[in-house]
Amino acid sequence: xxxxxxxxxxxxxxxxxxxxxxxxxxxxxxxxxxxxxxxxxxxxxxxxxxxxxxxxxxxxxxxxxxxxxxxxxxxxxxxxxxxxxxxxxxxxxxxxxxxxxxxxxxxxxxxxxxxxxxxxxxxxxxxxxxxxxxxxxxxxxxxxxxxxxxxxxxxxxxxxxxxxxxxxxxxxxxxxxxxxxxxxxxxxxxxxxxxxxxxxxxxxxxxxxxxxxxxxxxxxxxxxxxxxxxxxxxxxxxxxxxxxxxxxxxxxxxxxxxxxxxxxxxxxxxxxxxxxxxxxxxxxxxxxxxxxxxxxxxxxxxxxxxxxxxxxxxxxxxxxxxxxxxxxxxxxxxxxxxxxxxxxxxxxxxxx
Numbered sequence: 342x343x344x345x346x347x348x349x350x351x352x353x354x355x356x357x358x359x360x361x362x363x364x365x366x367x368x369x370x371x372x373x374x375x376x377x378x379x380x381x382x383x384x385x386x387x388x389x390x391x392x393x394x395x396x397x398x399x400x401x402x403x404x405x406x407x408x409x410x411x412x413x414x415x416x417x418x419x420x421x422x423x424x425x426x427x428x429x430x431x432x433x434x435x436x437x438x439x440x441x442x443x444x445x446x447x448x449x450x451x452x453x454x455x456x457x458x459x460x461x462x463x464x465x466x467x468x469x470x471x472x473x474x475x476x477x478x479x480x481x482x483x484x485x486x487x488x489x490x491x492x493x494x495x496x497x498x499x500x501x502x503x504x505x506x507x508x509x510x511x512x513x514x515x516x517x518x519x520x521x522x523x524x525x526x527x528x529x530x531x532x533x534x535x536x537x538x539x540x541x542x543x544x545x546x547x548x549x550x551x552x553x554x555x556x557x558x559x560x561x562x563x564x565x566x567x568x569x570x571x572x573x574x575x576x577x578x579x580x581x582x583x584x585x586x587x588x589x590x591x592x593x594x595x596x597x598x599x600x601x602x603x604x605x606x607x608x609x610x611x612x613x614x615x616x617x618x619x620x621x622x623x624x625x626x627x628x629x630x631x632x633x634x635x636x637x638x639x640x641x642x643x644x645x646x647x648x649x650x651x652x653x654x655x656x657x658x659x660x661x662x663x664x665x666x667x668x669x670x671x672x673x674x675x676x677x678x679x680x681x682x683x684x685x686x687x688x689x690x691x692x693x
Contacts, residue, residue: 361388363435363442364518364547366467368482370490372525374561376454378479380471383433383444417445422474454490454561458483464493464554488562489529494555496520496547518547524559531557 362384369377420430426449433446451457462484469476483490498518521544532555533543545555 361385361440362516362518362549363444364516366520368522370454370522370524370559370561372561374453374455376451376457378428378447378449378451378482380447381433381444382447383435383442385440386443387439387441420445420447422477423447425474426477426479454483455485457481458485458490460485462491462493464495466495466497468495468497488560489558490561491558492522492555494520495552496545496555497552498547498549499552516547516549518549520545520547520553520555522557524557525561526559528557528559533557 363381365379365381367377367379367381369379371377417430417432420428424430428447428449431446431448433442433444435442457479459481463481465482470479471477482494483492485491521542523542525541527540528543531543532545534546535544536542543557545553547553
């Protein structure tokens with residue numbers, strides 16, 4: 342791998358174009374313990390053609406060297422030793438209006454992650470691992486303790502820095518270099534630069550002239566089913582179902598809360614009506630009692646005194662008169678008055 346970097350960095354630094362070199366390593370772990378490996382190694386041929394045009398004033402020998410080095414850098418025959426190990430080596434292309442990536446894609450699917458796992462913890466130098474056929478050993482990418490798997494991978498590209506010791510950070514935008522792993526569940530720990538929204542896809546940014554250590558741990562019991570890709574789809578589906586369930590639960594809770602509020606409102610309404618009726622009855626009772634009390638009071642208090650009237654019963658006795666009448670004799674009735682008795686002496690006055 343170091344040889345490939347040396348061939349490519351000449352063009353990358355000369356072009357000073359963003360993203361003209363692509364290096365991506367992807368790993369996937371399925372719930373069924375399946376494991377997939379994929380490594381892409383490519384350059385932007387449009388940028389290369391531009392560089393060759395800018396170097397038109399250079400000697401033909403220099404142009405020939407550039408063409409030869411570029412051809413070597415993207416020649417997949419350099420990876421034939423990986424095919425002997427069961428890896429698939431194929432041409433890689435990715436075209437767009439701005440870029441035209443061309444290179445090599447190396448991939449392999451393992452039925453079980455245990456095929457690349459050992460119990461003894463070890464940091465794996467990826468650059469050295471893919472240096473050549475003699476150094477290649479894919480028997481360990483992970484270490485295992487119980488049902489916990491741990492990865493410790495070193496991407497050391499510091500040795501590939503310019504021999505003059507220049508600061509390579511200024512060229513960082515020229516390299517599109519990442520390591521990504523997709524797990525069946527959220528990891529126990531990790532030092533990733535980026536984590537997906539579901540927490541199961543981790544990405545590290547690599548760089549020319551940098552040394553990056555990738556570290557993460559996760560649990561895996563192998564009870565799932567399906568490949569890493571299928572597992573991702575299933576997980577996404579499950580996540581969607583969980584989200585839908587959560588939304589349904591929220592809606593039900595909201596609906597239940599609304600019904601409860603309505604019931605509370607109805608109860609309060611009935612309570613209010615009942616309280617009003619009770620108050621009304623109390624008021625009516627007070628009024629009735631007040632009137633009854635007034636009536637009783639009226640019966641006890643005597644009526645005001647009227648003007649005095651003659652309450653003396655008429656006497657059964659005959660009224661007394663001053664006319665003297667013979668006792669025990671009744672006055673004659675319906676008889677003319679007697680003339681003066683002749684025998685009655687006359688008034689001497691008259692005689693005179």
